[in-house]
Amino acid sequence: MKILIINQHTKNHGDEAAALALIRSLYENNYTDITVLYNMSTPDERCFHKYKNVKHLLRKGIIRGTSRIIDFFMKYPNFFTQKLPFLFSEIRRDYKAIKAADYIISAPGGVNIGLYRDTISLWRLIIALQLNKKVAIYSPSIGPFKSKDHYTKWAKFVFDNVNFLSLRDMQSYVYAEKLNVAYQKSIDTAFLEDPVCSIPSEVEELLPKKYVVIVPNQLYVWHPLFVHKEERLIDEFYELLIQKFLDNLVNVLLLPQLYCSKHNDEDYCRYLSRKFSNNVIVFSSNYTSDIQQYVIKKSMFVIGARYHTIVFSINNSVPFACLSYEHKMKNMLELLGVESLNVDINNSFASPDEIIKLIYNGFLNRHIVKNDIEKAREKAKSLAISTFQQLLVSLSIEYYTKK
Numbered sequence: 001m002k003i004l005i006i007n008q009h010t011k012n013h014g015d016e017a018a019a020l021a022l023i024r025s026l027y028e029n030n031y032t033d034i035t036v037l038y039n040m041s042t043p044d045e046r047c048f049h050k051y052k053n054v055k056h057l058l059r060k061g062i063i064r065g066t067s068r069i070i071d072f073f074m075k076y077p078n079f080f081t082q083k084l085p086f087l088f089s090e091i092r093r094d095y096k097a098i099k100a101a102d103y104i105i106s107a108p109g110g111v112n113i114g115l116y117r118d119t120i121s122l123w124r125l126i127i128a129l130q131l132n133k134k135v136a137i138y139s140p141s142i143g144p145f146k147s148k149d150h151y152t153k154w155a156k157f158v159f160d161n162v163n164f165l166s167l168r169d170m171q172s173y174v175y176a177e178k179l180n181v182a183y184q185k186s187i188d189t190a191f192l193e194d195p196v197c198s199i200p201s202e203v204e205e206l207l208p209k210k211y212v213v214i215v216p217n218q219l220y221v222w223h224p225l226f227v228h229k230e231e232r233l234i235d236e237f238y239e240l241l242i243q244k245f246l247d248n249l250v251n252v253l254l255l256p257q258l259y260c261s262k263h264n265d266e267d268y269c270r271y272l273s274r275k276f277s278n279n280v281i282v283f284s285s286n287y288t289s290d291i292q293q294y295v296i297k298k299s300m301f302v303i304g305a306r307y308h309t310i311v312f313s314i315n316n317s318v319p320f321a322c323l324s325y326e327h328k329m330k331n332m333l334e335l336l337g338v339e340s341l342n343v344d345i346n347n348s349f350a351s352p353d354e355i356i357k358l359i360y361n362g363f364l365n366r367h368i369v370k371n372d373i374e375k376a377r378e379k380a381k382s383l384a385i386s387t388f389q390q391l392l393v394s395l396s397i398e399y400y401t402k403k
Contacts, residue, residue: 006124014289134163191311191380192388194315207295270282321363
């Protein structure tokens with residue numbers, strides 16, 4: 001069976017972890033003819049999620065205007081407008097790949113279908129359904145949606161007609177229920193596995209015996225809800241947080257999650273560490289998500305302003321403070337019964353001293369929540385495995401139908 005994974009995010013070690021967990025789990029169940037179609041606006045082979053014989057569709061780049069043309073079709077669907085996207089070679093390539101596949105899986109990821117209003121991701125799903133393909137939307141976050149909006153109507157059409165739909169957080173469940181859409185409750189796909197890999201000697205040598213991990217997020221350069229925030233407030237919060245641990249003789253490691261992008265986290269980590277001389281370790285973003293999970297596993301405590309940082313912490317039973325900026329973070333913790341470890345990142349920027357004191361107290365008392373995190377891990381893994389088993393049922397039905 002030919003499986004095509006579409007809408008795959010990249011340049012993010014969190015999305016990489018979810019992708020590899022899904023791909024490796026499919027391989028373990030003898031689904032080995034897998035092709036991945038990425039959501040990259042510019043081609044970069046360094047960002048491929050490589051595993052065994054998985055094939056990758058390399059983009060030549062999205063031509064300006066593609067999204068607007070697709071949105072025009074969605075707003076005014078007719079015989080003429082549905083042909084317009086095919087003026088673009090990349091769209092024709094996507095169509096050809098979808099047509100050649102037996103089963104389409106829309107990869108786990110963020111709120112592209114919802115807050116980000118990603119027309120290309122939604123168009124691929126529409127095309128897959130129009131070609132009568134079996135389609136799974138596998139454990140993303142979705143929403144919010146505008147009522148009676150053309151994008152929302154197409155999203156509901158897709159959700160209503162796919163063969164399998166799982167969602168990874170409680171707020172996404174709410175959005176699905178508002179649309180009267182049937183779905184499977186799930187969790188992040190990275191919980192499917194405990195990755196094991198060889199650790200380079202230079203990584204072992206770099207890591208102190210004891211350290212905390214901080215994962216900052218330069219929200220003002222990319223997130224629609226934070227682009228108008230004052231940059232100084234965000235930067236100063238992270239700097240004060242780093243200083244608090246250094247003042248108490250605790251080693252700090254800054255762990256970048258974005259890579260190979262214009263606004264990559266490693267550059268931001270180096271910017272934040274500039275005033276601390278050699279007292280702060282900035283980990284290279286060139287290492288894989290498997291190695292990042294190892295770095296987190298070896299740490300004493302994690303402070304994360306990125307969703308998958310917290311996934312990695314729970315997956316490796318490491319105490320943490322979650323600096324949440326979207327519902328997917330807070331809701332995951334609520335689902336797993338550890339919502340007390342959540343901190344609204346807006347409060348961090350508004351009252352940095354108060355929040356830093358709260359976080360540091362969490363570090364000092366990290367042993368108290370260890371058992372709760374173990375229970376959260378068990379629940380997360382059980383939910384991830386259950387969702388994947390349901391996907392296997394959908395795949396096996398398609399397989400035997402083909403035979």
